[in-house]
Structure formats: C-alpha cells, structure tokens
Amino acid sequence: MTELINNRVKRDLKAGRQTVGGWLHLCSSISAEIMGDAGFDWLLIDMEHGPGDYQTLLVQLQALSASRTTPVVRVQWNDPAVIKRVLDLGAEGVMIPLVGNRRECEAAVRACTYPPEGTRGVAGSHRAAGFGRFAADYWARANAEILVIVQIETPEAVKAIDDIVTVPGVDVAFIGPADLSAALGHLGDAKHPDVQAAIARVEAAAKRAGVALGTISRSAEEATTLYGRGYQMVTLCSDASLVAQGAAAAVRGVRAQVGAARG
Secondary structure, three states, X not given: OOOOOOOHHHHHHHOOOOEEEEEEOOOOHHHHHHHHHOXXXXXXXXXXXXXXXXXXXXXXXXXXXXXXXXEXXXXXXXXXXXXXXXXXXXXXXXXXXXXXXXXXXXXXXXXXXXXXXXXXXXXXXXXXXXXXXXXXXXXXXXXXHOEEEEEEOOHHHHHOHHHHHOOOOOOEEXXXXXXXXXXXXXXXXXXXXXXXXXXXXXXXXXXXXXXXXXXXXXXXXXXXXXXXXOOOEEEEEEXXXXXXXXXXXXXXXXXXXHOOOOO
16 A cells, blocks of 8 residues: 555545446456556455455455555455455455344444444554554544445345444445345346335435445446436446456457358
C-alpha cells in the first residue's frame, strides 16, 4: 500500500450518489488491472464463488492500487477470521453473503471494525497499514472508511429486513437475486412475482433506514432502470463474463460471415 485508506465509494454512497461496479472472478492481476483502468467506481473480488485464495486476492488488490477504483471483497462466509484477513490485505469494503437476521448482521459489522465498536484483531504490520508505515493512522481511520455490505438472499433476511438495515454500521443492503429466487422456490426466475415482492420489501426498508441499495445488472439498460428505482451500487459485468461473451461473439461473427469450419 502506498497511501492511507481513502474510501471514495463510501462517501459517494453517503452523499446519495450512484456508483458503477464490476465483479472479478478470474483471479488474475491482469484482468484486475484492465478492469481498474476502465473507470469502475468499485470492483469486487469474489471469494465466495470465485476459485481464488489469499494469494490471488493479494495480487488483484495490488493491481487495483494503481487505479482510483475502490477494492471490495466478497468473503465466502460471515466469518470474522476471513473478514480480518481480507481487510488486513487491503480491502476497503467487504460483502458478506447470506446475512439472515439482526444478530448475524451485528456480527458482520463487528468483524469489520476495531474495538471498542467491533472485534477486528489489531496488527500494524499488514499491507492495509503500509506494512507498519502508517499503522496508527490506519487504525484511527479504518472504522469510518471500511464499507460494510450485507447480502439479502433468503426469505429469513427479507422477513427481518427492518432489523437488519437498522444495525449501526451497515452501509449497503445488496440484494442477491439468484440466491433469493432459489430460496423462494423459483430457481433461475428472478422475475417471478414472489421474488419481485420480496425485492420490493427490501427496497422499501433500505430507503426508510437510509441504507444504500445494491444489486446485479447485466446491461447498461438494466442498470439505468435500477438507478431509477433508487439503487446506488450496481454491478454491470464481470471479467469472466466479458471474456466468455466476447470470445463467443467473435467466433459467431466469423462463422456467420465466412462459415469457418470447426477444427
């Protein structure tokens, strides 16, 4: 780390501004660097469904440090040991999946914050503190700068949403439409009326509490619609999807034009 934590996205969200994000699934410092240079406000390194480990996380964080993009990490579980490690490596935001109730939400916030507000372990030699160069300043700023994002993905969470979004320290309620639709019995059908009713309930609760809303989109048009509904943290794409879709489109285009034979 070459500078102290300075979370622009958290300030943007607090000010009511919309932010544009993307997902990093490829565990590659090269794709992270490319995505960071593209101008995203934030990029999320996915440790829940991505195949990476702490070493691939580190090199992606290093690659993003050359850009103005805020690095966020989705951890695999609401585990304080995991959250501590990704924050020590330099994540400026943590997304915690499958938060189902107020107690779990409070535990997530505590894991992201130093005492007395939380339970995050204190060290001064880690990357986030400049390997000791500015440890005291990092400790003083981290609780206010770390972005805490809880994922709403189950009927239990939807039922408890008013309790969840009123937990002090929660910055974003991020709706996971795939898991939520599956948990409601409509796997792959996020447009089902039951799923849409649950999403509407979360949207209303977050707005009442003054907590930013986040979710996933798959196009600029869909993102624009979501922003119009009050979302502030919207994913546009992932490095993996861009490569997969771009490669398939290139091959289709050639075959359509020249009918190139399969090898």
